Amino acid sequence: MMKVDPALCNYCGACVGSCPVNCMFLDETRVLIDEDKCIKCGFCIRTCPVGAISADWWSK
């Protein structure tokens, strides 16, 4: 499971543009993730400038 912490997220879209499989979508006020398409590369987690994205499978 991936989570975007709304308390940290700036809705800047950095994660969306970095996703190599285009499985993220920036709504006006939400980041949506299609986890069926996700390949768990972690680009979004590391790209996020404020560290708002986490996942149970993530380890550096």
Added chain:
Amino acid sequence: MKRYEYDVLVIGAGPGGSMAARFAAKNGAKVLLIEKRPEIGVPVRCAEGISRDWLDMVDIKVDKRWIDQEIEGARIYSPDEESVIELSAEQAGNEVGFVINREYFDKHLASLAVEEGAELWLKSPAVKIIKEDGYVKGAIVRKFGEEVEVRAKIVIAADGYESQVARWAGINTVLRERDIVTCIEYRMTGIDLDERFTHFYIGSCAPGGYLWIFPKGKNEAHVGIGVALNKIKEPGEVKMYLDKFIEEHPNLKKGGPIQIITGAVSVCPVPKRIVGNGIMLVGDAARLIDPITGGGIANASISGMWAGEVAAKCLKNPGEECLSEYQEKVKKKWEKKHLRNWFVKEKLSELDDETLNKLMDVVSEADFKEISVRAILEAVQEKYPELIEEFEDLL
């Protein structure tokens, strides 16, 4: 579902989208420009530095309302901050000239599009594209919360770094890890700085990128950083680099932030393909950011203008062949330059602080008539021949 018909649908009302809409409308097309946010130019995701030399070319008249600071030149600091290279606006190219206010600038560009007859919808994200018989033929748009069908002969994707429309259409804008730079910036007030210059810091303070201070008035500036994704291990690390830098600089530490801005930029060569049947990409969506400076406003505006002009010419025949006139123009202007800058970026990002200090020491003391990669390398070769091995391919 409600249905609308236009000649050209432009997705995203940043500089690239507004210029595309403006020039498509000016050349006779019926244009719809859509923006997902409730306000053009907000939230800002930018350091806001531009040069002045391209504004005439795209017919944008300088307006005091969107200039926060006039800039005389750029100062680049070595990692030990012992050497400073000063570049005049003419030498530094992309990033000096003005620090602008995107909230006004973007609205100004959108106004120019509306004045030419383009229609503009706010709070209207594209959620899907319409593709039939191998052609992009419009998009499903959530217009003020209601899904509607917008049919268009040509879609211009100006959706910025996210570049989703392109990928929905099957054009590859995927970035490699090393070509992604993640950024965070504080607009800081109550700081001390020389507001006539933009200031750049390189080295381990910002691996694979740089740190910047772009003045927004006397005691105010954007203090920001970009770090290459392949140099980042921990989530939120880029913020730690910036906070550390501010902590170590008393002239910044004494002030405080009044705004936090985040985002990412691409630092890659020009992609092979930026047009398809019924679709064109402009600006950041087309990955047209300069790989050394990270500057994208000028390139977005120029590419937007060309895309709008070519789109208006290709309405009867909106296939890739007709639209490739735009792609050729873009490649002619940026393909070589961005490849070279990408290469220099790759080399620079591998140098350690000690090497950069030596390089900068030579460059800051040399008296260049003209700053060029070749002139710099020759000066370095004289003093530190061993350093040049790294750059032999460039000489």
